[in-house]
Amino acid sequence: MTHDGTATPRSSRGRRASRPTGDDRELDILATAAKLLQERALSEISIDDLARGAGISRPTFYFYFRSKDAVLLTLLDRVTEEISEAVTGEFERLREDPVRYWRECLVATHTTYGAHRSVLAAAVEAGRTSAEVRRWRSDMKEIWITRTTLAIEAERARGTAPPGPRARDLAIALNAMNDSVFYATLTGDEPAVPASDVVETLLHTWLTTIYQAARPASTA
Amino acid sequence: MTHDGTATPRSSRGRRASRPTGDDRELDILATAAKLLQERALSEISIDDLARGAGISRPTFYFYFRSKDAVLLTLLDRVTEEISEAVTGEFERLREDPVRYWRECLVATHTTYGAHRSVLAAAVEAGRTSAEVRRWRSDMKEIWITRTTLAIEAERARGTAPPGPRARDLAIALNAMNDSVFYATLTGDEPAVPASDVVETLLHTWLTTIYQAARPASTA
DNA sequence: GACATAATCAACAATGTGTTGAGTAAGTCG
DNA sequence: CGACTTACTCAACACATTGTTGATTATGTC
Numbered sequence: 001m002t003h004d005g006t007a008t009p010r011s012s013r014g015r016r017a018s019r020p021t022g023d024d025r026e027l028d029i030l031a032t033a034a035k036l037l038q039e040r041a042l043s044e045i046s047i048d049d050l051a052r053g054a055g056i057s058r059p060t061f062y063f064y065f066r067s068k069d070a071v072l073l074t075l076l077d078r079v080t081e082e083i084s085e086a087v088t089g090e091f092e093r094l095r096e097d098p099v100r101y102w103r104e105c106l107v108a109t110h111t112t113y114g115a116h117r118s119v120l121a122a123a124v125e126a127g128r129t130s131a132e133v134r135r136w137r138s139d140m141k142e143i144w145i146t147r148t149t150l151a152i153e154a155e156r157a158r159g160t161a162p163p164g165p166r167a168r169d170l171a172i173a174l175n176a177m178n179d180s181v182f183y184a185t186l187t188g189d190e191p192a193v194p195a196s197d198v199v200e201t202l203l204h205t206w207l208t209t210i211y212q213a214a215r216p217a218s219t220a
Numbered sequence: 221m222t223h224d225g226t227a228t229p230r231s232s233r234g235r236r237a238s239r240p241t242g243d244d245r246e247l248d249i250l251a252t253a254a255k256l257l258q259e260r261a262l263s264e265i266s267i268d269d270l271a272r273g274a275g276i277s278r279p280t281f282y283f284y285f286r287s288k289d290a291v292l293l294t295l296l297d298r299v300t301e302e303i304s305e306a307v308t309g310e311f312e313r314l315r316e317d318p319v320r321y322w323r324e325c326l327v328a329t330h331t332t333y334g335a336h337r338s339v340l341a342a343a344v345e346a347g348r349t350s351a352e353v354r355r356w357r358s359d360m361k362e363i364w365i366t367r368t369t370l371a372i373e374a375e376r377a378r379g380t381a382p383p384g385p386r387a388r389d390l391a392i393a394l395n396a397m398n399d400s401v402f403y404a405t406l407t408g409d410e411p412a413v414p415a416s417d418v419v420e421t422l423l424h425t426w427l428t429t430i431y432q433a434a435r436p437a438s439t440a
Numbered sequence: 441g442a443c444a445t446a447a448t449c450a451a452c453a454a455t456g457t458g459t460t461g462a463g464t465a466a467g468t469c470g
Numbered sequence: 471c472g473a474c475t476t477a478c479t480c481a482a483c484a485c486a487t488t489g490t491t492g493a494t495t496a497t498g499t500c
Contacts (some may be wrong), residue, residue: 025478041348046456057480062458106250125348128261134403138410145411162434169421170414176404178398184396190358191365201389205397208428214382245447266487277449282489447496455484457486470472 005034028054033071069130098216113182145171161218248274257338289350318436343431365391375390380436
């Protein structure tokens, strides 16, 4: 599934093979979209705004992208790449120092959210009408949920966490909480947890939910 | 702040004083909106759809409501009324049987969500563009958060719950979790907690977050 | 029966989306 | 070099949706 407007794409998301100015135009559209999304919601940005911002006419926009959603999806692909880098490694720290591990997970999520909040907010908005965007969101959630599920099961297996509800269900609930809480805090729509407390508040909930105590059981 | 289209309303949300057929028309519009919202999103319903559904022309719609959002707000007012009834009383059960109290809170929220999911989903959608709808949502959240905060503080005061992060911050996070998780489960957009487990999963998170243990400390 | 006002809609203005069809400019091959 | 291809561009069109205006018809009231 590609997001461009032609049948013979060169790259996975890009336009068909082209002379250099074409790539520039495509990047201009993406840059314009990213810039405008920091000011207003996707629905308040017209295709004409994107076209003018990139110095082209509206029909020309359709040469590069199928729709406004396609632009967003290309922007989201960039986020995916960045996140999959941030997510690799550091899994062994769970055994050494669980509290630190979980805190770092939360900080990583928080940082990711903060860095891309305008694009992610647009994804939430567009998710109501675009199945593709919805799909992207659920894939993204699945990455974090799977990671969380494995970590909870690992902790239960080695005895630092007691048995409890299905690990995946807890993972879904905890990650959903992060989503909402970070979103509210970063966009500032009340009621929200103050930014200074948000990580520690969520950490408390994660730790008590997983370990059924304020801290993990000792392995000794 | 009223949601109708005139300057001299008779009731808080209604049209100006009128002959009886006018009230019927207004109710026809609301019924049409409620019906259509069960099939598709608010953005996919045009004002013409609402007008035709109520057997009137589009301009006539504007005689009764200022906008599509105004119709939604009137629908939301009904939800508010129903919820404020459901919320009263039963606060003393917290002392007698805390686990039961919290479970009943979750069940009440779940029930409310289930009964009004199409209208609430529309409120989420419209919240992105309408400040009034956003306001309604934050007021609604505030009701539950305040209630939760008071309950947590009461439990800490009598020693069944240990000190921890600010009660209000926990209340915000826990209620945000409920929102997201119930929403996903009821609309079925994966990844979601299965409906059969959703209350128990959330209850586990609430109890461990508040009591920092699988169950409240004994008062003995 | 004259008068206010509730209720209604045809027609208009404005904005946004997506398409068509005709063009220009740059490379490629004979 | 000249014919041909293909990337690229946009004026103009067809539609859909929103919100407004101004004229018109019912309804009750004094």
